[in-house]
Amino acid sequence: MNLPVFDDGAPLLRASGVTRYYGTRIGCTDVSFELWPGEVLAVVGESGSGKTTLLNCLSTRLVPTSGVVEYRMRDGAMRDLFQLNEAERRLLMRTDWGFVHQNPADGLRMTVSAGANVGERLMAVGARNYGAIRGEAESWLDKVEIDTGRIDDDPRGFSGGMRQRLQIARNLVTGPRLIFMDEPTGGLDVSVQARLLDLLRQLVGEFGLSAVVVTHDLAVARLLSHRMIVMRGGNVIETGLTDQVLDDPRAPYTQLLVSSILQV
Amino acid sequence: MTATSETWSYNFAYLDEQTKRMIRRAILKAIAIPGYQVPFASREMPMPYGWGTGGVQVTASILGPDDVLKVIDQGSDDTTNAVAIRGFFEKTAGVATTTATEEASVIQTRHRIPETPLSETQVLVYQVPIPEPMRYLEPREAETRKMHALQEYGLMHVKLYEDIARHGHIATTYAYPVKVSGRYVMDPSPTPKFDNPKMDNSPALQLFGAGREKRIYAVPPFTQVTSLDFEDHPFAVQTFEEPCALCAAEGVFLDEVVLDDRGGRMFVCSDTNHCEERRAAGHRGRLSGDPTKTEDASQGERP
Ligand SMILES: Nc1ncnc2c1ncn2[C@@H]1O[C@H](COP(=O)(O)OP(=O)(O)O)[C@@H](O)[C@H]1O
Ligand SMILES: [Mg+2]
Numbered sequence: 001m002n003l004p005v006f007d008d009g010a011p012l013l014r015a016s017g018v019t020r021y022y023g024t025r026i027g028c029t030d031v032s033f034e035l036w037p038g039e040v041l042a043v044v045g046e047s048g049s050g051k052t053t054l055l056n057c058l059s060t061r062l063v064p065t066s067g068v069v070e071y072r073m074r075d076g077a078m079r080d081l082f083q084l085n086e087a088e089r090r091l092l093m094r095t096d097w098g099f100v101h102q103n104p105a106d107g108l109r110m111t112v113s114a115g116a117n118v119g120e121r122l123m124a125v126g127a128r129n130y131g132a133i134r135g136e137a138e139s140w141l142d143k144v145e146i147d148t149g150r151i152d153d154d155p156r157g158f159s160g161g162m163r164q165r166l167q168i169a170r171n172l173v174t175g176p177r178l179i180f181m182d183e184p185t186g187g188l189d190v191s192v193q194a195r196l197l198d199l200l201r202q203l204v205g206e207f208g209l210s211a212v213v214v215t216h217d218l219a220v221a222r223l224l225s226h227r228m229i230v231m232r233g234g235n236v237i238e239t240g241l242t243d244q245v246l247d248d249p250r251a252p253y254t255q256l257l258v259s260s261i262l263q264v
Numbered sequence: 265m266t267a268t269s270e271t272w273s274y275n276f277a278y279l280d281e282q283t284k285r286m287i288r289r290a291i292l293k294a295i296a297i298p299g300y301q302v303p304f305a306s307r308e309m310p311m312p313y314g315w316g317t318g319g320v321q322v323t324a325s326i327l328g329p330d331d332v333l334k335v336i337d338q339g340s341d342d343t344t345n346a347v348a349i350r351g352f353f354e355k356t357a358g359v360a361t362t363t364a365t366e367e368a369s370v371i372q373t374r375h376r377i378p379e380t381p382l383s384e385t386q387v388l389v390y391q392v393p394i395p396e397p398m399r400y401l402e403p404r405e406a407e408t409r410k411m412h413a414l415q416e417y418g419l420m421h422v423k424l425y426e427d428i429a430r431h432g433h434i435a436t437t438y439a440y441p442v443k444v445s446g447r448y449v450m451d452p453s454p455t456p457k458f459d460n461p462k463m464d465n466s467p468a469l470q471l472f473g474a475g476r477e478k479r480i481y482a483v484p485p486f487t488q489v490t491s492l493d494f495e496d497h498p499f500a501v502q503t504f505e506e507p508c509a510l511c512a513a514e515g516v517f518l519d520e521v522v523l524d525d526r527g528g529r530m531f532v533c534s535d536t537n538h539c540e541e542r543r544a545a546g547h548r549g550r551l552s553g554d555p556t557k558t559e560d561a562s563q564g565e566r567p
Contacts, residue, residue, distance in 0.1 A: 086410075113426060116429065119425055120422050123421040127421075131496050152430070
């Protein structure tokens with residue numbers, strides 16, 4: 001993916017020495033990086049390498065054992081996320097961020113209509129015009145290639161790919177600047193994966209989104225990300241521009257990953 | 265005090281004084297934070313949950329010997345539930361009871377607010393089955409408490425949105441959610457939304473007791489109570505096409521009464537006391553002579 005022209009100001013997100021233990025077990029250790037506006041960072045590694053733990057620490061869903069996560073608020077101020085009060089943090093999660101779960105049922109309200117799923121965040125920030133909310137939901141369904149005729153259907157009747165696209169629409173409707181994704185194509189058939197990746201790539205480009213994408217699939221990293229972090233056993237093994245890491249891996253472990261998976 | 269009758273085997277109004285003090289503290293807290301659900305240690309009452317044990321505990325805690333109690337159920341003073349609760353307090357507190365709204369100092373209610381406007385000297389006690397307005401979409405109690413604390417009320421509008429998407433209008437007619445004093449969203453208990461405007465700025469103190477769920481909440485006198493809605497689907501109360509068939513009242517909440525198995529029906533005041541007072545004052549409705557007779561005599565066939 002081509003590098004966007006990054007903001008020359010400050011990074012959007014900065015992780016410094018982020019470490020999380022589960023008791024004595026390591027989740028992730030000493031992860032540091034900066035994410036710039038418009039940049040997509042992939043976190044790759046085998047199962048159990050600490051990707052989800054890191055993502056959850058970054059998105060404040062999990063409190064790190066040590067380390068700092070900072071985020072540049074809309075007013076330009078860099079804030080320590082774990083110093084925000086709960087109201088500020090929850091508002092951030094609902095408006096300026098998105099979180100796309102691997103299992104769409106974890107990110108959707110399965111018993112309410114697609115329109116209400118998309119409209120919820122708007123209503124949460126004070127939208128009170130039914131027609132306008134519905135119009136916005138329609139336009140987002142269209143953007144994620146869901147037939148707008150399904151607006152009043154609940155996602156229980158949707159395919160896996162549709163549910164995932166609905167989850168994305170639900171997250172993007174408030175114009176967030178940063179999206180966290182945990183294995184967004186994980187549970188999907190290969191052909192459905194390709195379509196979803198294509199859509200994600202297009203939306204990220206169109207809205208200049210920044211994203212942290214966790215995946216064990218190097219092809220997803222290749223397609224979506226500008227930069228990547230390779231993890232193993234909770235540690236960062238290698239980091240660099242995606243094309244560089246994939247075409248010319250330094251660490252022996254990354255070489256192994258690239259040779260075993262990318263060939264498939 | 266001599267134990268001349270079984271009345272004296274109870275403490276006044278059944279609950280012991282310690283329990284009443286505990287409940288009064290919860291009530292005071294509820295009044296101080298309008299619309300906020302205050303947890304309390306709900307007691308077993310000699311009646312099953314669903315019979316208004318929350319309301320009964322609140323009433324028992326505020327009742328004094330000089331109070332005059334009215335109990336209504338769906339607007340009626342005469343249902344089994346209303347009669348039982350009235351009897352309970354006659355027996356355990358020896359207080360005077362009434363069916364006349366204007367005579368009562370404490371009114372315990374299930375499902376209705378009387379049509380007769382309430383005054384500053386009255387307290388309305390609601391029996392509440394489910395106090396949490398967001399339970400429908402968010403079953404986790406810890407999460408709903410957090411949402412109240414942070415005023416995250418988007419979910420309430422999701423529910424109303426769904427109503428409009430499914431029915432073309434807000435189809436919620438009972439337990440219609442309100443915002444109290446611009447802060448807490450509250451379930452007004454299963455009263456018809458027709459009564460929501462009566463809650464707004466009411467001179468009477470309104471107390472809500474949920475026994476099984478162990479919650480008390482309150483709307484102090486002269487407090488703003490706003491029904492949630494959308495700009496393009498504003499809140500509106502139910503309207504009725506005809507006046508009460510017995511007393512000709514308009515602008516009151518009517519119940520449909522089926523008269524026979526051929527579609528014969530009439531609409532009458534849900535507030536039975538209000539209807540009786542109007543009839544006593546000479547108001548006559550379409551069927552006030554005999555409610556089982558319809559206009560067309562041939563339809564009024566009797567078994
Ligand atoms: N809730 C938890 N309790 C205990 N250990 C956990 C928990 N979640 C993850 N772990 C452990 O932390 C390590 C990293 O897990 P995770 O972050 O889920 O990895 P990945 O997402 O890369 O598969 C693993 O050893 C895993 O077993
Ligand atoms: Mg994982």
